[in-house]
Amino acid sequence: MGRNDRKRRTPLATKAIAASAALALGGGGLLWAQMNASAHESNSGQNETKAAAASAQVATIACPDVGQQLTNVPQKARQGVAVELANLDKQITEAYARLASTRQAQANDASFVQNAIVGPLKEKRAATIDRIRIDIQRVGGTVNATALKQLAACTTQNATNTTTAGRGGGKGNGGKGGGQNNGGGQNTAAPSASASASAAPPANNGGQAGNGPVAADFVDITKVANNVQAKPQNSGQASTGSFTTKCGVNANKNHNTDNVIVAPGVTNGAHHEHDYVGNQKVNAFSTNDSLLAAPSSCQNQSDLSSYYWPVVRVQDGSQEFDANADGGGKEGNVGKILTAQSAQIKYVGSPASKVVAMPQFLRIITGDAKTLTNGLANANAHWSCTGFENKVQLTEQYPICPQGSNVVRTFAFQSCWDGVNIDSANHRTHVAFADPASGVCGNGFKAIPQLTMRLVYKITPPTIQADGTVKNAYAVDGFPEQLHKPSTDHDDFISVTKNNLAAKIANCINAGKNCQ
Numbered sequence: 001m002g003r004n005d006r007k008r009r010t011p012l013a014t015k016a017i018a019a020s021a022a023l024a025l026g027g028g029g030l031l032w033a034q035m036n037a038s039a040h041e042s043n044s045g046q047n048e049t050k051a052a053a054a055s056a057q058v059a060t061i062a063c064p065d066v067g068q069q070l071t072n073v074p075q076k077a078r079q080g081v082a083v084e085l086a087n088l089d090k091q092i093t094e095a096y097a098r099l100a101s102t103r104q105a106q107a108n109d110a111s112f113v114q115n116a117i118v119g120p121l122k123e124k125r126a127a128t129i130d131r132i133r134i135d136i137q138r139v140g141g142t143v144n145a146t147a148l149k150q151l152a153a154c155t156t157q158n159a160t161n162t163t164t165a166g167r168g169g170g171k172g173n174g175g176k177g178g179g180q181n182n183g184g185g186q187n188t189a190a191p192s193a194s195a196s197a198s199a200a201p202p203a204n205n206g207g208q209a210g211n212g213p214v215a216a217d218f219v220d221i222t223k224v225a226n227n228v229q230a231k232p233q234n235s236g237q238a239s240t241g242s243f244t245t246k247c248g249v250n251a252n253k254n255h256n257t258d259n260v261i262v263a264p265g266v267t268n269g270a271h272h273e274h275d276y277v278g279n280q281k282v283n284a285f286s287t288n289d290s291l292l293a294a295p296s297s298c299q300n301q302s303d304l305s306s307y308y309w310p311v312v313r314v315q316d317g318s319q320e321f322d323a324n325a326d327g328g329g330k331e332g333n334v335g336k337i338l339t340a341q342s343a344q345i346k347y348v349g350s351p352a353s354k355v356v357a358m359p360q361f362l363r364i365i366t367g368d369a370k371t372l373t374n375g376l377a378n379a380n381a382h383w384s385c386t387g388f389e390n391k392v393q394l395t396e397q398y399p400i401c402p403q404g405s406n407v408v409r410t411f412a413f414q415s416c417w418d419g420v421n422i423d424s425a426n427h428r429t430h431v432a433f434a435d436p437a438s439g440v441c442g443n444g445f446k447a448i449p450q451l452t453m454r455l456v457y458k459i460t461p462p463t464i465q466a467d468g469t470v471k472n473a474y475a476v477d478g479f480p481e482q483l484h485k486p487s488t489d490h491d492d493f494i495s496v497t498k499n500n501l502a503a504k505i506a507n508c509i510n511a512g513k514n515c516q
Contacts, residue, residue, distance in 0.1 A: 063154040073425035126152040208315035212483035232439035239349030241509040257327025258284035272477035279306040332480040347449035351439035367490030381489035415450035416441035
């Protein structure tokens with residue numbers, strides 16, 4: 001696999017302590033609830049004040065990402081393993097919902113989180129992880145059972161450590177590296193809530209659904225230092241062309257909460273809503289054959305590829321169609337779903353070499369939906385504003401754009417392929433990023449056309465209120481325990497073409513032409 005120069009920055013996890021602000025499950029999802037008044041009227045008021053202060057610190061649950069550790073799963077075991085990995089995600093979702101709906105019990109009992117949430121979660125995960133071991137060994141695969149078993153235990157993260165405000169970084173402008181964002185932002189998690197949310201949050205997880213974003217997740221882009229690094233210079237063998245495919249913006253609202261790459265055969269495997277353009281029949285049960293037979297939203301009907309990404313929502317108190325559904329309001333993804341004003345999908349070349357055609361059914365995931373607990377090693381989120389894209393790219397904060405400027409999400413996918421596999425057990429090791437300085441693919445990997453996407457959204461700029469809440473907060477959908485952090489943004493792709501389109505794209509790029 002190609003060299004990864006990104007510095008790993010893992011959020012700090014804390015031991016389980018009594019939990020934070022009052023949340024209740026119901027209606028359009030996780031909504032703020034008021035603390036029981038009796039907690040302030042007891043004879044042991046001082047102790048309960050201390051318990052409440054301690055409870056206000058626990059924000060979320062942090063569990064090791066088992067799927068990222070499984071790099072050598074035999075093909076015959078992958079479906080069974082994928083189902084069990086989806087079970088692990090479901091268990092975390094359920095544990096987070098319990099964390100959010102039992103705040104008063106946590107304030108009254110400092111051991112509640114450990115005994116009633118984290119402990120039982122470990123037991124469930126241990127049983128599921130053992131089934132993964134059995135699935136792998138049953139078909140002749142090998143696994144380090146001891147190391148796998150150690151991934152069962154989860155911890156909690158407190159409010160201070162769930163924010164990584166004040167930093168930019170990421171693979172700026174499509175390459176590795178990025179830069180530091182010294183443009184401000186708070187270092188502790190201030191609450192965020194829509195002006196029309198049902199009640200003001202009593203503590204610090206923020207957001208209309210009580211699971212983010214928070215004030216520290218936003219920054220005025222005009223106050224951020226330039227951080228976009230120069231691209232590698234083209235060599236004499238560079239492939240300098242491009243191929244643009246026009247597939248729309250999902251104006252027909254083709255959504256679901258599946259993820260056929262990571263969780264095939266599992267309904268709601270993503271736990272958040274996706275926009276789909278290109279192939280129009282993508283769900284958890286799609287097969288290569290069904291993808292080939294499906295219609296496409298692309299103008300070029302030979303492009304049956306699936307391009308899908310988490311939706312962006314503005315937290316204005318709206319109750320969307322999925323307000324009471326899995327992956328939507330029931331899992332903390334709330335507010336009005338925004339459709340991008342424009343969605344540019346372009347394939348570009350390599351500064352170091354010619355490219356080979358993408359293989360049919362190649363799957364690529366760029367970014368990481370679980371950066372809050374995994375750290376930023378695989379983060380590839382890029383947030384900016386029109387007029388600032390060549391100067392500032394943000395990974396860990398959402399931009400507040402000036403008047404007349406729109407929010408921009410960009411993705412630059414891995415552009416090096418191992419030449420053999422269309423997927424890998426952890427959906428990462430069959431592709432890699434080129435060296436950020438030279439653009440060269442390492443370890444025998446081959447350069448392929450680099451898929452890039454640019455999504456533009458018209459969003460009323462959020463404002464930080466005097467009480468620390470955020471009016472007109474917006475956020476990308478995600479797993480509930482990830483607290484809608486900007487760095488969790490990610491994008492998914494399945495290459496499906498006909499009429500020799502994959503070769504035509506590569507030939508256009510290698511010839512230095514701009515085609516569509």
